[in-house]
Amino acid sequence: MTVQPAALRHPEKAHKPDTPVLRKPEWIRAKAPTGPEVAATRSLMRELKLNTVCEEAACPNLGECWKQKHATVMILGAVCTRACAFCNVATGKPLGVDKSEPAHVAEAVGKLGLHHVVITSVDRDDLPDGGADQFVRTIEEIRKASPSTTIEILTPDFLRKPEAIEAVVAAKPDVYNHNLETVPRLYPSIRPGARYFASLQLLARVRQLDPAIFTKSGLMVGLGEEMVELMQVMDDLRVADVDFLTLGQYLQPTRKHAAVARFLPPDEFETLKTIGLSKGFLQVASSPLTRSSHHAGDDFARLKAARLARLAGENPAGENAGS
Numbered sequence: 001m002t003v004q005p006a007a008l009r010h011p012e013k014a015h016k017p018d019t020p021v022l023r024k025p026e027w028i029r030a031k032a033p034t035g036p037e038v039a040a041t042r043s044l045m046r047e048l049k050l051n052t053v054c055e056e057a058a059c060p061n062l063g064e065c066w067k068q069k070h071a072t073v074m075i076l077g078a079v080c081t082r083a084c085a086f087c088n089v090a091t092g093k094p095l096g097v098d099k100s101e102p103a104h105v106a107e108a109v110g111k112l113g114l115h116h117v118v119i120t121s122v123d124r125d126d127l128p129d130g131g132a133d134q135f136v137r138t139i140e141e142i143r144k145a146s147p148s149t150t151i152e153i154l155t156p157d158f159l160r161k162p163e164a165i166e167a168v169v170a171a172k173p174d175v176y177n178h179n180l181e182t183v184p185r186l187y188p189s190i191r192p193g194a195r196y197f198a199s200l201q202l203l204a205r206v207r208q209l210d211p212a213i214f215t216k217s218g219l220m221v222g223l224g225e226e227m228v229e230l231m232q233v234m235d236d237l238r239v240a241d242v243d244f245l246t247l248g249q250y251l252q253p254t255r256k257h258a259a260v261a262r263f264l265p266p267d268e269f270e271t272l273k274t275i276g277l278s279k280g281f282l283q284v285a286s287s288p289l290t291r292s293s294h295h296a297g298d299d300f301a302r303l304k305a306a307r308l309a310r311l312a313g314e315n316p317a318g319e320n321a322g323s
């Protein structure tokens, strides 16, 4: 995997005018991705020809996560068929599906000794099933090779791909994550290929198909959304009975991407967390550097504990200190 220059990664954005770049506040500080564990994780991914969203999305947490050998594998290639205004993953015509990828992912999980793994993918609108079968095969291979590893998937919306959600749910991941990313008003400019209610429906459908699977969704904030809109999205997610909400600051990958409208200070993230918990989510992770897969293993343990507490009639909100 070679990270290309912005113009090559985002040809569809090349003609767009540059967006203004706000100076990052002092609370947005990423640790440099150095050290032997980071180098070992990188070399394992190269050896097995795997992509990670950590690198492709230029995640600010890479240094911290990879030091703990926690990487999020991005299956189905490194080229996405969509061109969201917030995303650093390259857009274009993807290559064919690599049939050896599921086994390679399972091998990486074993070599890294992961107790909890997060698997995501690019959007593959070009495939008849949107890539659902590759998710299924990846889950199966990991189960075979590392039966005690818990599996979290972060999927695309599989828009207009009948039976894709059903197939993935039948493979029984432990956590099914699908990010709403932003409030519905901003979909046309930020997530033009997606439909807000289709994404919401996906989450409700997963819950309906298999209530044992934890459901999870996330939003980026700082894109120009209003507080009242965030409240409505939280309510919509609760109607879909989503368990876990993640909220993190949007960071602009290049000048051709959507501008940051505002950097929310850490105390506003704390407020959002309190509101989310009061609305009934089992868990809310909310901080400037929260990302869907950040601390996913620890969060999964808390999520299970929160569900058990709720089933026992306790209030799990007080135990929900992690983010």
Ligand code: SF4
Pocket (backbone or CB within 6 Å): 053, 054, 055, 059, 060, 061, 062, 063, 065, 066, 070, 071, 072, 291, 292, 293, 294, 295
């Ligand atoms: S937060 Fe997720 S995407 Fe970012 S480095 Fe960590 S595992 Fe990778």
